[in-house]
Amino acid sequence: MLAIAVEQERLVWRECPTPEGPSAGEVRLRVAWTGVNRADLMQREGHYPPPPGASEILGLEVSGTVIETGTEVEHLRPGDRVCALLSGGGYAEEVIVDARQVMPLPEGFGLREAAALPEVFATAWLNLFMEGQLAPGERVLLHAGASGVGTAAIQLCRAFSHPCFVTVGSDAKLAACRELGADDGFNRHRGSFVEAVMAWGGADVILDPVGGSYLADNQRVLNSDGRLILIGLMGGRTAELDMGRMLMKRQRLIGSTLRAKSPAVKGVILDALLAHVWPRLISGELKPLIDRTWPIDEAEAAHTHVKQDANIGKVLLAVSGEG
Numbered sequence: 261m262l263a264i265a266v267e268q269e270r271l272v273w274r275e276c277p278t279p280e281g282p283s284a285g286e287v288r289l290r291v292a293w294t295g296v297n298r299a300d301l302m303q304r305e306g307h308y309p310p311p312p313g314a315s316e317i318l319g320l321e322v323s324g325t326v327i328e329t330g331t332e333v334e335h336l337r338p339g340d341r342v343c344a345l346l347s348g349g350g351y352a353e354e355v356i357v358d359a360r361q362v363m364p365l366p367e368g369f370g371l372r373e374a375a376a377l378p379e380v381f382a383t384a385w386l387n388l389f390m391e392g393q394l395a396p397g398e399r400v401l402l403h404a405g406a407s408g409v410g411t412a413a414i415q416l417c418r419a420f421s422h423p424c425f426v427t428v429g430s431d432a433k434l435a436a437c438r439e440l441g442a443d444d445g446f447n448r449h450r451g452s453f454v455e456a457v458m459a460w461g462g463a464d465v466i467l468d469p470v471g472g473s474y475l476a477d478n479q480r481v482l483n484s485d486g487r488l489i490l491i492g493l494m495g496g497r498t499a500e501l502d503m504g505r506m507l508m509k510r511q512r513l514i515g516s517t518l519r520a521k522s523p524a525v526k527g528v529i530l531d532a533l534l535a536h537v538w539p540r541l542i543s544g545e546l547k548p549l550i551d552r553t554w555p556i557d558e559a560e561a562a563h564t565h566v567k568q569d570a571n572i573g574k575v576l577l578a579v580s581g582e583g
């Protein structure tokens with residue numbers, strides 16, 4: 261099959277070994293579209309190796325068609341149009357995935373839009389509701405509000421009546437976040453977000469992909485009993501923690517990664533999406549925000565766009581490009 265290989269730091273669409281399988285609980289998909297995630301940029305640079313047993317090929321999510329099922333898979337059939345959360349292997353014509361990580365398309369959705377759903381909605385759901393344990397009316401601070409994850413998280417906050425405040429890198433991104441349902445926001449290039457978030461009312465949960473450079477300010481704006489959910493390290497991996505503030509305000513710091521979770525746990529997260537998010541996608545209350553798409557053999561251009569922080573929402577790659 262054809263797949264993306266990293267050759268001398270370049271992304272090259274070329275012949276690669278077709279993955280073996282499916283084993284009993286897996287399915288083989290013919291890939292239509294795959295999503296670009298920030299993690300793909302880190303993986304190609306050698307900073308984010310795939311978990312043991314996962315494909316070395318980039319790509320954490322796809323949409324496509326089931327072409328083969330393992331002997332124990334009962335709920336999927338060849339010909340089914342689906343989307344899937346992967347631990348790797350999406351930038352390819354075919355991928356093998358555990359059937360628990362496969363979801364039907366929301367009614368009325370095509371394969372293109374469906375490829376923009378798994379990674380960002382699973383990440384946002386996992387961290388806001390499962391790790392963050394949002395209680396009714398609690399307030400959320402979302403950093404990188406216009407990222408793929410951010411645009412899903414804003415919409416989930418709005419749908420479940422949690423006021424949310426975003427930080428972003430431009431005024432155009434701020435306007436896009438407001439349009440999606442953010443209450444208020446702050447352009448991070450204008451200095452510290454502390455004053456603006458405190459004036460807004462502070463945060464009970466912070467979804468933070470930045471890490472080191474934001475830790476002190478995150479602690480300042482996190483309310484008593486607040487949860488700081490760390491999902492990325494774009495601003496560095498070390499910083500000083502104010503344990504006095506942490507203790508007195510009963511703050512909790514939670515590290516969270518979706519990719520390394522087992523298929524069983526991923527299945528639980530995706531079941532929650534099917535129950536709570538899919539109906540809202542079907543009704544139009546939630547929607548994937550697609551920034552731009554490229555053909556898979558132009559993956560390099562798509563990565564450059566994401567690396568330049570130019571996207572608002574998801575960037576997709578067309579593999580077969582079926583709609």
Ligand SMILES: NC(=O)c1ccc[n+]([C@@H]2O[C@H](COP(=O)([O-])OP(=O)(O)OC[C@H]3O[C@@H](n4cnc5c(N)ncnc54)[C@H](OP(=O)(O)O)[C@@H]3O)[C@@H](O)[C@H]2O)c1
Nearest residue numbers: 297298404407408409428429469491492494516517518569
């Ligand atoms: N732990 C997990 O399970 C998990 C799962 C999925 C994603 N993630 C993480 O979540 C984040 C978003 O992922 P994505 O694929 O949705 O990202 P994305 O669409 O590529 O967006 C990332 C955005 O982050 C902002 N940013 C970049 N460097 C920054 C810095 N140093 N400080 C503050 N903001 C910065 C930029 O937006 P502005 O111009 O607005 O600043 C950039 O466009 C990534 O860090 C990713 O690794 C974690």
